[in-house]
Amino acid sequence: MNRRSTSRLVALTAAAGLAVAALSGCATGSGGSEGSDGDVTLTWWHNATSGPMPAVWEEVAAEFEADHPGVTVEQTGYQNEELQRTLIPNALAAGDPPDLFQVWPGGELRDQVANEYLMPLDDVIPDTVSSVGATVNPWQVGGETYGIPFTFGIEGFWYNADLFEQAGIDETPTTLDELVDAAGKLREAGITPISVGAGDKWPAAHWWYQFALHSCAPEVLQAAETEFDFSDDCWVEAGEQLKEFLGTDPFQEGFLGTPAQTGAGSSAGLVANGQAAMELMGHWNAGVIGGLTADQQVPEFLGWFPFPGIPGAAGDPTAALGGGDGFGCSADAPPECAELLEYIMSEDVQKRFAASGSGIPTVPSAVSSLEDQNLAAVAEGLAASSFVQLWFDTALGTTVGNAMNEGIVNLFGDAGTPEDIVTKMQDAAATL
Secondary structure (H helix, E strand, O other): OOOOEOOOOOOOOOOOOOOHHHHOOOOOOOOOEEOOOOOEEEEEEEOOOOOOHHHHHHHHHHHHHHHOOOEEEEEEEOOHHHHHHHHHHHHHHOOOOOOEEEEOOOHHHHHHHHOOOEOOOOOOOHHHHHHOHHHHHHHEEOOEEOOEEEEEEEOEEEEEHHHHHHOOOOOOOOEHHHHHHHHHHHHHOOOOOEEOOHHHOHHHHHHHHHHHHHHOOHHHHHHHHHHOOOOOOHHHHHHHHHHHHHOOOOEOOOHHHOOOOOOOOOHHHHHHOOOOOEEEEOOOHHHHHHHOOOOOOOOOOEEEEEOOEOOOOOOOOOOEEEEEEEEEEEOOOOHHHHHHHHHHOOHHHHHHHHHOOOOOEOOHHHHHHOOOHHHHHHHHHHHOOOOEEEOHHHHHOHHHHHHHHHHHHHHHOOOOOHHHHHHHHHHHHHOO
16 A cells, blocks of 8 residues: 655644633543542543444453553544544643543644644654555654554545436546546436535545645645745636536535534435435545444445546646544643554554444555455555645644635635635744
8 A cells, every 4th residue: 555645744732721610520531530549530531422433432441451450441533623623632732631542643633743742652662653554654743742542544536326326327536527527416306416515614625635636736736835935827727617616506405514524414424315416525435434334334425536637737637635543642632642552553453443334554564454445446546656645734734724724714614715825824824
């Protein structure tokens, strides 16, 4: 598998400021809690709230406790947006973080390292760090490792093969024109072509990300991340392409208020329940969709294909947009935290993660345990990619990323222009 993910990371200012009371009941405190008898309680926050993963992480916690007498693992799953944007930043700022928690690469990681929130891992679990190869690069700062990805993959379309057949679509689109044609056929057949959770902003923003990835040459992308240079015309062209695509009416009614991954009415839920034919989303979506079906199983009709190419565009046609999820330990966590992370990244647990259908494991020997044919297709797409561009808001950091996403959502709502997106990015970068 090709794991040449980008590690061009930039600084990020973390959200902070909610009172400690707002997090009461969520954690037992930084560094674990130790009773008078020397027992240790580890707190572990993750983003598994549906599908098979909550049960998998519960099993892992119980197994670790059984192998480590005196250690109790209190694991809790939170909705991804709440965890990343609110709970973790505020817990870190308040000095009361969980011991083990979800760590995302990019500017957010650099800021956490700068504030000495994270435990360096190279000396405590070196074999685990090396086991995932180059995928660990985005979780490193200054040559030190502060998080380890347990899954990494690329974005593409999750689609309902039955609805494609119903609309007379024989092949998945390989070009943007073919995608537009397919959406038209679905609409003519009375089927909502594509669902998007624009209510959460970032799923809408990913559409612009894809147009930018396919419109901008690799060196332009490099300059954007390292120098915040958005002067190339391709950035505006990405917005123009998105505006033209929006004009084809590809999305469900009320898409501006639709959440992405929570509930039957979310964009993932619409695909899960046969109310929309496609969704552009990351590699984790099979598990999310499965968790939103009546039987809690990944539906047989589900398929996957990569974002189609744009003939004549300046972008690398084999580049992909993607990223992953990782775990890290708080700086004051007890040694057992790193041992728990080591167990989570063991071949046995990684194989179970792969078999669950929730994502692509990062330990190479576990990839063969992927049972979901769609995840296998994602893994093949990752292997065929010349490089993987980290999600733009992750790579550029919160200040620029939030401004960019706001401009994109404005375009979705016909309240902004392609030029406005770039202006917001430039203005935000000027404040750094």
